[in-house]
Amino acid sequence: MIKSLLIANRGEIAIRLLKTANRMDIKTFCFQTPQEANAVYLRWADEVIVLPDENVSRSIFLDAAAIVAYAKQYKIEGIHPGYGFLSENPLLPKLCNEAGIVFVGPDAQLIEQMGDKNQARHIAIDTGLTVVKGSDQPILSIEAARQVIKETGYPVILKALAGGGGKGMRIVHQPEELESAYKMAVNEAKNAFGNGAMLIERYVEEPRHIEVQVLADKHGNAVHLFERECSIQRNHQKLLEEAPSAALTDELRKKMTADALALVKKTGYFTLGTVEFLLDKAGQHYFMEMNTRIQVEHPVTEAITGLDLVEWQIRTACGEPLTFKQSDVKKKGWAIEFRVNAEDVQAAFSPDFGIIDEMNFPAYPGLRVDSGFVPGSVIPSMYDSLMAKLIVSGRNREAALERALEIMERSRIKGVKTTIPFFKAVLHDPRFISGNFNTAFIAGMKTPFHQEANEEEAAALMALQYYLDEMQNIRYGEMKTENATPWISRMWNKLF
Template sequence: MKAKDKIHSILIANRGEIAIRIARTAKKMGIESVGIRTQKEPNAFYLSQVDRILDFPEREKNDIPEFLDIESLVLLAKRNKIDAIHPGYGYLSENAQFAVRCTEEGIIFIGPSPRVIQNMGDKIVAKEIAAKGKVPMLGGSKGSVDTLDEALEIAKQIGFPLIIKACAGGGGRGMRIVRKQSEMKQMYFSAASEALSAFNNPSVFIEKYLENPRHIEIQIVADTFGNVIHLGERECSVQRKHQKLLEEAPSPALDEALRKKMTDAAVSLAKEAGYISLGTVEFLLDKDKNFYFMEMNTRVQVEHPVTEMITGLDLIELQIRVANGEKLPISQEDVKLNGWAIECRINAEDVQAGFSPYLGVIKALHVPHGEGIRIDSGVVVGSEITPFFDSMVAKLIVHAKDRKTVISKTLQALNEFQIKGIKTTIPFDKAVLHNKAFESGNFDTSFIEKDMDSMVYQEKDEELLAALFAVNHFEEQNKPQENTEENPDLWTLRNRMNNM
């Protein structure tokens, strides 16, 4: 069987916008996309975008969330003679055992090998590989720190502040910053306890803590023929509690010399790890432009579209082609970074209530259109935001010739992006893009705490719009039934007001 003939069908072991994203590329490649219907959202929009729908198998026990149930997912693919599984991001995308079970059953796992997933998921092993690849790292423990006494000894050696991290973790869980010795005992046991709860592994390690760095990540892709290339960097410093909220590419912090150093380091690490597939090497960058290895993500990232916008490449397609045993269709010389792109994660959250999840039904939806504007979304009018899944409802990705232009264009797109029925993070995105520190490009991971006076941006006509909407609603409710028209939504009222 030729390499190009391996993958004819892909089971998408995920939901929402990433399931649609994968299905779109599969269709372009002439590959059948197969979606999974769950009882929690049997009418989800993503199911309308795949070629075939399979119901999640009935189970005796339902204590494992569907997209985390390895055996049920593998069984679904095997019973239906599906060639490959794409895990998307989150869920089982970085689970080595899932990759093992796919391999055992003759199913192609679209991602790295189980060994690489395991190695890069173990922060201690990943640091050892990075050291062999001569990638800069922060000082700290050489392995897991198994006792408080050992933690205290390491603290004496590297000094404060320091950070305790879960060996098997990510996403900010099992992580504690310690600024003085009196905090060590509490923070050590707290981090270990959270690591056990989140990852079923209490092991932690210790690193010197870098105050207010920038978070820069390098996109790499590697094939089975020994080719490893990078696709530039992404700026991910706009974060809250270690969770990314808005990303851009390239980074305003990097010049060509620093970009080459960081991308060379990322490629070196990937080669040392024996990496195959799409992956992201994450770095911390200090104020003196020194960078340090943080971790490697062995999957497609939520923010991958900004890289696609500035390179013109389809990252999911590259991922599938590598899994199919094909040689990368491009070399490093072919990769050109053109213009600037920003991605706003639009979540169903109440920003003014501490970004708490907001449940409800989308009653109206108006998305921006135009050149350089892309919407990746898993919702439509009538979609319900439930407590069962992640709060992200859409990603707005905008591309323009330079950073100043893309900020202006993104703000215009956000003004046109209207969702009725739920609260979203759109006012937060506007506040970020209007912020002077963000506009200057001079910000870091402390941006939200240090540089933002308000978490929301209020339009100058917002109060008037709200009043008009309330008056209109009152009038419509009191009209005779036969004369009642459909209530205009916010963007209709805005247009009316602009035409006054």
């Protein structure tokens, strides 16, 4: 077991990793950047590495060579990248291996295999998993794209070969849309991943997005930790996840988890990973991709299994064997995660960066809050807009939904706009309440925020009261002076 660990990330995931490492008596290190000199996550680290150069600090969380160099300088035994682009970069585990540093994750070859969607697709086919009909080779031109679509037909989805997180993805319904969609997807992929190669698949209309959490060691032992439902998403970015999924029967759950474990066995995968599937309306599931890192939504799996996924990720990366079998993993209760982002829901979820004046979540049974911010913190524009994750647990789905709605009503955030109004709308939506929803959920919403029946009238009355109060101030202020204008006098006479 390692004795020291560099957390090469920031925000809520850094705090999440630091908590487990501290509990395991592992000395922790974090980076302090000029952009977040007073960041909350720094309080949890045993030692802070100060980055005085602003140019270096802006790219540190993506610079594998610089991170390994700092680890060597401080004689740190392990590196954990959290989630994000760095965790998906095979260069980091390569450099760690060369330096004799433990990388908390799989090895470089596994990241390369599963990070390349074309390779991952072929491995899945060889394993016996069902995949959506699509391209067999990387698509490097619009002409090649047209040839593949002759076989698949429309609609199709373009995916960045080296991508993830919804970057470099476009859905194309008609031939006339292809050229512009292809160019946009390629440009986005080049900017995000430095690779414009595409994968094309027949687009499954209104599927559900189901992922299976897997955990394996270096000794051939592997278990699944059940599934998560991730269908509430916008532009392929997840906003809400729950475990387990309301869509799965016991039989379907057995099939999907068996497929996930078969892929783990086929590749020799170890540590924590997530195998993602699409589930169509007929109940057929298709392999989509595998994520070789800890996921943003891992807390819902922890909530229903009682396992600390970060701890086991560290232990298996260090070579320790699993101490439990599949039959030991029990599913208990229901959990839903809400990603509270600093976004203006009424302005098409645009980022709303700034200072948090107030952030207060109720002390409620069954609520876990993972956050990297406190009141007075600045939401920086150079990083993502995730403020907090609210993980709500209940004995069943109905209890979790009831609890979540009360928590949303009692949560208070001021200074920046957030996605809480959106979650209120979701929790009032009959489709979500019934469990009968898919990835087209947001597109089918009448409005992306919840509004009480008399909310407009209440707002109008409040505005009128404010106006009358202001006029009262004017009456006892300016009206007693010689500076009162004829307009003020006329308005006062009309009102009173």
